[in-house]
Amino acid sequence: MKNVLMWLESAAESCPDKLAVADEEVALSFSELEDGARSIGSALAAQIAPGDAxxxxxxxxxxxxxxxxxxxxxxxxxxxxxxxxPKVRVEAIVAALSPAVVITDGGHRMQADEMLAGTGCTTVLIEELASHPIDAEALAAARSATLDIDPLYANFTSGSTGTPKGVLVSHRSVIDFIPVFCSTLGIGEDDVIANQAPFDFDVSVKDIYSMLYAHASMHIIPRAYFSAPVRLMDFLADRRITTLIWAVSALCFVSIMNGFEYRLPEKISKVMFSGEVMPPKQLRVWQTWLPDAVYVNLYGPTEITCNCTYHVVDRIFADDEAIPMGKPFDNERVFLLDEDDGRIAEPGRIGEICVSGTALGLGYLGDAGRTAQAFTQNPLNTRWLETIYRTGDLGRLDEQGDLVYVSRKDHQIKHLGHRIELGDIEAGATGVDGVERACCLYDGRRKRLLLYYVGPIGKAPLAEQLRTVLPSFMVPNSIRRIDAMPLTKNGKIDRDALAAL
Structure with missing residues (x-):
């Protein structure tokens, strides 16, 4: 197999009338999804060359x-x-992509034209593409010109320089990962997946391609429902959702807003989370209301095709415990390197998490420099070419050999002569009764630890509690209660927005 479209075609042949995907207004069976994609592909085949964006x-x-x-x-x-x-980010993405065409719809045509003014891009309407006759000959020619190592998608992440990085992922990476993901975590044709993640975020890759591979069904949750808990809980229950592959913040929204007290989506049997550290306090709410569901902590940056490790939660975790990220998925190698590029094998020592295997992405689109920095030769292998991805995340092994997340490398700071992981301060804060979420920043210029939190406890009682669980050099210099954590569009805590408060 060399093309993910074979999954769609298999589903359209074996269960043509089964629901594939539904949003608020449109529901498509597998045969309708295939026909729609083939019509659009036929129209595009006359406008793009193989490998075009x-x-x-x-x-x-x-x-x-x-x-x-x-x-x-x-x-x-x-x-x-x-x-x-914003327009400046759209322009940066378009500059990196150099797309042959930009597809929009009637409702966004004027906005797209404004955003893309001066880029030289050709804009086409999806309504026109979808009505194009299917050209089987053109589609066959396009298929024969592609290889499994060719790009399937590009997702743009925030770069440290402020310029978005386009992470390219191939057909082969998705073809290798998704069957392992589905078989390991038991996703099958009877599952109904609730899509939370944006389609430009790699969490959605698991939703989409698990649906295609397993012949499952996927329902797209309206974005507005993640500020409307009643509508969200009704959605999950009414659509008989079985599977959630969500960002941590989305699960926390349900637990913090007491969604289960309004309505219990009883069909949910699999709950997977990633993107940030899951506070045990919030996970316990889910475990209490849905005790028979399977809970899985997933880890992996965009650059390695969704996830490289997983941990099936097999017990209740205390507030001061870290939920492991677990062990690698099949056919992925995950290991720790110290500051001298030596391998860390013993429990407790902190090192950079590195990954190798066919799930690695193709690098950053049009950015050979940053690609070379992150995708490097494995320093442990001097005999043949073996590319690894250096994640920039710090981790350690526990006594069971499971990987445990520590922090980002750039979240490890030196304060009052001590090396501190900001995540340790956050964990201490979230362990306090009355704290629902917490985030710690470091003001390097003023040498101050700044803690932001959500919850009913007052600042003074929180500070008093922190002095009992943290060393004096880790107690925040400033504590501020806020109504809600600002989030990026991918559902992670927006540290830049916090710093600007």
Missing amino acids: VALYLEKSAPALAAMLGAVYAGGFYSLIDTRQ
């Missing part, structure tokens, strides 16, 4: 998914651009 300036939806797969049918790769992003 196709940008989608669309809201995530069932038709948007058909357009993404249509770009693949035409021999290209896709990249969805969030319509809520």
